[in-house]
Amino acid sequence: MIPNDFIQTLLSRVDIVDVIDRNVPLKKAGANYQACCPFHSEKTPSFTVSPTKQFYHCFGCGAHGTAIGFLMEYGGKAFPDAVEELARDAGLEVPRVERPGESERRAEAGDLTALTLEAARFYRAQLKDAPRAVAYLKDRGLTGAIAARFGIGFAPDAWQPLAAVFARYDDPALETAGLVIAGEGGKRYDRFRDRIMFPIHDSRGQVIGFGGRVLGDGEPKYLNSPETPLFSKGRELYGLFLARNAIREAGAVIVVEGYMDVVALAQHGIDYAVATLGTSTTPAHVQKLFRQSDRVIFCFDGDAAGRKAAWRALENALPVLADGKNAGFLFLPDGEDPDDFVRRRGKAAFEALIDRAMPTSEFLLAELCAQHPPTSAEGSAALVAAARPYLATLTAPVLAALLRRRLADLTGLPEAELRDLLGQAAPNDRGRGPPTATQGPSGGPGGTQGRRSIRVPQFGQRRTPSLVRELIQALLLQPELARSNAVPQPSDGTPDGAALAALVGFCAEGEHPLATAGVMQHFAQSLHEPVLAAALATAEDHGITAEHAAMHLKAGVIRYWQQAQRAGRAGSPEPGTPATAEESERLRQLEMVRRSVPAAKPDVSGKRS
Numbered sequence: 348m349i350p351n352d353f354i355q356t357l358l359s360r361v362d363i364v365d366v367i368d369r370n371v372p373l374k375k376a377g378a379n380y381q382a383c384c385p386f387h388s389e390k391t392p393s394f395t396v397s398p399t400k401q402f403y404h405c406f407g408c409g410a411h412g413t414a415i416g417f418l419m420e421y422g423g424k425a426f427p428d429a430v431e432e433l434a435r436d437a438g439l440e441v442p443r444v445e446r447p448g449e450s451e452r453r454a455e456a457g458d459l460t461a462l463t464l465e466a467a468r469f470y471r472a473q474l475k476d477a478p479r480a481v482a483y484l485k486d487r488g489l490t491g492a493i494a495a496r497f498g499i500g501f502a503p504d505a506w507q508p509l510a511a512v513f514a515r516y517d518d519p520a521l522e523t524a525g526l527v528i529a530g531e532g533g534k535r536y537d538r539f540r541d542r543i544m545f546p547i548h549d550s551r552g553q554v555i556g557f558g559g560r561v562l563g564d565g566e567p568k569y570l571n572s573p574e575t576p577l578f579s580k581g582r583e584l585y586g587l588f589l590a591r592n593a594i595r596e597a598g599a600v601i602v603v604e605g606y607m608d609v610v611a612l613a614q615h616g617i618d619y620a621v622a623t624l625g626t627s628t629t630p631a632h633v634q635k636l637f638r639q640s641d642r643v644i645f646c647f648d649g650d651a652a653g654r655k656a657a658w659r660a661l662e663n664a665l666p667v668l669a670d671g672k673n674a675g676f677l678f679l680p681d682g683e684d685p686d687d688f689v690r691r692r693g694k695a696a697f698e699a700l701i702d703r704a705m706p707t708s709e710f711l712l713a714e715l716c717a718q719h720p721p722t723s724a725e726g727s728a729a730l731v732a733a734a735r736p737y738l739a740t741l742t743a744p745v746l747a748a749l750l751r752r753r754l755a756d757l758t759g760l761p762e763a764e765l766r767d768l769l770g771q772a773a774p775n776d777r778g779r780g781p782p783t784a785t786q787g788p789s790g791g792p793g794g795t796q797g798r799r800s801i802r803v804p805q806f807g808q809r810r811t812p813s814l815v816r817e818l819i820q821a822l823l824l825q826p827e828l829a830r831s832n833a834v835p836q837p838s839d840g841t842p843d844g845a846a847l848a849a850l851v852g853f854c855a856e857g858e859h860p861l862a863t864a865g866v867m868q869h870f871a872q873s874l875h876e877p878v879l880a881a882a883l884a885t886a887e888d889h890g891i892t893a894e895h896a897a898m899h900l901k902a903g904v905i906r907y908w909q910q911a912q913r914a915g916r917a918g919s920p921e922p923g924t925p926a927t928a929e930e931s932e933r934l935r936q937l938e939m940v941r942r943s944v945p946a947a948k949p950d951v952s953g954k955r956s
């Protein structure tokens with residue numbers, strides 16, 4: 348755990364303009380800096396970096412964040428790694444507050460990493476003395492260079508080869524690391540025997556586990572490390588660490604099913620492929636992938652199992668797809684896997700297949716139509732009903748609109764009628780209000796439509812933000828004002844009200860210096876982030892600047908209580924009127940749900956049928 352006041356200090360020491368400019372060259376434009384957005388493709392720059400707010404925002408795709416957020420989004424780094432990198436540049440040391448038991452866990456994880464690394468070295472050394480294994484790899488067309496690049500090794504055909512490596516073969520840590528199995532009667536033996544060994548790396552390049560392919564006819568053909576404190580197959584992707592640069596260069600990442608596929612593709616110059624590890628694609632995988640690239644191509648066998656696996660990937664991709672990010676689905680012919688295919692037909696043929704990958708919309712509708720052919724009125728109705736939960740999970744407005752149009756074509760229903768059936772708002776209604784709590788930080792219409800996402804008053808020409816929005820804007824620009832002003836914490840159940848209440852709660856507490864970026868970082872990934880980011884991005888458009896924030900805030904607070912009294916709400920304009928117990932409980936629960944489903948929408952409704 349990194350203490351919050353350190354994050355605040357760190358963000359006040361680094362300059363986001365430098366941090367971003369190193370990766371995406373920026374041009375000065377008025378008070379801000381601009382570039383073509385690195386998170387979506389565009390020809391005119393809508394990616395804006397504000398040196399005063401220390402915050403970036405794209406008015407095209409809604410991407411936004413602090414210097415830490417940028418390193419996470421653009422560099423694919425985990426939060427602690429992004430903090431570490433910035434701290435290094437700023438010459439600061441990251442202090443850590445340990446949770447109970449954390450130091451033990453970390454020490455254990457550290458020990459385990461040392462063990463897996465030791466084992467990886469051993470397996471690699473064994474490969475040289477294993478002619479059968481070398482012959483197998485050569486037979487698959489792999490060169491020594493590729494085998495070395497992937498750190499491929501060999502686990503000898505014996506019960507306890509690792510006993511030669513570790514002084515204490517009975518060390519329980521070997522079991523925890525998944526290297527040794529304790530059998531009946533306490534008899535211990537190596538998990539991996541007579542197998543080609545593929546080390547699995549985490550995002551920092553540390554070996555956290557292994558995949559092993561049996562050399563002979565033994566079962567199972569593929570064996571992975573079990574779930575350990577280091578390794579979780581639902582989160583890790585084989586080859587991702589090695590493929591990072593190639594993925595960026597190719598502008599795409601291919602997801603295949605086996606490690607041999609990844610290695611074989613790399614052997615043929617397609618080095619931007621990764622593999623799931625004996626599991627179907629999880630939401631965590633999809634998020635990880637889209638952090639690396641806007642284009643993710645899932646590659647499966649063309650058989651029934653392959654289509655089923657693809658469908659699972661599709662279900663997990665839909666909620667995280669934003670416009671500008673696309674998932675493609677590719678099915679290989681005749682029961683071939685990518686390894687066979689690329690060996691027989693080469694790189695160009697495989698890349699031609701990639702170019703023809705089925706877009707998400709097409710795959711979704713093709714599968715739904717196969718189950719519910721819209722050849723009759725009943726069939727059309729069933730198709731619409733089946734499509735409904737999938738459209739409901741979508742946060743990408745353009746893709747949603749496209750799907751509705753295609754569905755209208757297929758069923759012969761007018762789009763307006765279809766919209767009612769699908770229970771979705773008309774496009775003109777969307778994006779008018781502020782993003783609601785259920786919309787993702789950048790995927791929702793509010794985020795995507797940027798400037799147009801501000802609440803528009805029902806009557807009147809000027810786009811004035813609501814009073815609550817103004818208070819949010821003033822506070823975000825000068826967060827310490829919350830300590831010297833009694834800012835209301837509305838409990839009206841609106842997203843803006845809830846965001847203001849949370850903002851005041853956070854800013855008023857503590858004594859350490861607070862700056863805009865620090866506050867935004869605190870709310871990154873939270874329920875309130877969409878509202879806060881939209882408010883911050885448009886503060887100047889509403890005439891609220893850091894310089895005049897205090898004045899705006901004071902005037903706003905007075906108006907707030909006047910309005911509240913006129914409306915008969917809030918009998919006492921006491922400072923910091925707390926949310927009701929019921930309301931704060933509801934928010935706490937929403938927050939919990941949101942955190943447990945990182946970056947996806949809290950409501951995926953689970954009503955897929």
Ligand SMILES: [Zn+2]
Pocket residue numbers: 384385386387394405406407408409410
């Ligand atoms: Zn963008």
